[in-house]
Amino acid sequence: MSAGLDPGQIRHAFSRAAASYEAHAVLQAEVGRRLREQLDEREFTPQRVLDVGCGPGIGASALRKRWPQAQIIALDLALPMLQLAQQRAGTPATFACVAGDAQALPLAAASVDLVHANLCLQWCDDPGLALAEFRRVLRPEGVLVFSTFGPDTLHELRSAFASVDAAPHVSRFIDMHDIGDGLLASGFRDPVMEREDFVLTYADLRSLMRELRAIGATNADAQRSRSLMGKTHLARVIEAYEVFRRDGVLPATWEVIYALALAPAIGQPLRTLEGDVASFSISNLRGSRVRR
Template identity: 35%
Template structure:
């Protein structure tokens, strides 16, 4: 695969495939497959991602100081990445995603930005030289990391001294309504586990980052039915990765029960809310 990337910034065109990964055991396999399948439908339902991404982008503009190199980790279809390239025309911007279909889609959409490149890579093993980045930007990606410590260590390695890490991620209060409704039906885990603020702070400090700003903001999406919510999550590629999840399809009876229990959250406008606890973090190396 040919990638429009100048060396020596990027060492590899794509991340090396791990031959020793046993299919089905490494969560990265499921994550990659889910987001590859979602590439064509992602922009139809990425309302939360854009809302959070643009807010995070405003943070970056406040803190950025003429960065030469910016990497967007988990760039998806590249909308926010392209915005970075457009608003920082003197910077070299690199969009990185583990899903090749997402990267191919982004490349096809954004061809005019000469300072923008996209590559397929794993955030745990970034194909970047040490102390190379001025800014590592990541919007709603870190919650998918199977090993947050490894990912943060990789980001630390890639950042220059004084480099900035600006990211958003999901907190444990996300999708509480869905989690609570399913808990009344069976013992399976239907919603992913998300790292809480205390643990995230500890992981950042262990990776030697200095936290300068940490905000928690609740965002809400409204739906007509709980099935609309679940269809949106599927189109986003946001699959349940819990080991204790139901590995079989849920029955029609279970879905009917889910509709009944979730319906108790219906608001005065006859809409069903889905809450998302979002952490916004600005840290430096």
């Protein structure tokens, strides 16, 4: 389930975009709001909540308002984003900010009741590893809720570049069915997934590309070209994108996938590469007898 991404480029892009992110991340904020609506029908009060890929802390702040008595932990790979989240948390801090990678969470096993990750998974070089980490830190029957981008995202931009050269210019995104398989392979139970398309419009391609840069959503493909794009090359891409123009504007599609899943209860096996591993409460083992 590897995405073939460059983690250094991802960290650099989001660090550079920290100051401009919130002003341009209208879609990301709306997707986050809809993601948290997935929790409306669940009657539970988590004691500890982890917001993975917190960015400037928009989601962590919303989670704090939803559960004012819970401990909220906001985690991000880009330190400038985390600094903005700390400012939003205030003094004294209303939520904790932690630097870390979704694929190697700096938390103890079975220490979190809810993992929330809004549009973070698609930036993991190995999303399967991130899902395994989400499973590891969740307590038995804990809740995972996340959103990510599907492969139809920015298909217009991908097509325009593909008509000019064969190099990858748009990051690749994972299919919803592969994400569902990844959840099951990581040991999650009862996954519920939904798909939704958003179409944003722009006056021209340069406006779209400026916005992508402002939110850090630049090309992170490990096989991308490192050289700067020349004016002639860009002009050909701009011309190729024009075939999508409708009603005077250029569309940009974002395929959003929402997922909710449960960590297994105590005693249910955790699936690993080595096989199923079952866990049991120590209290259930006390007083047990071995029959000969």
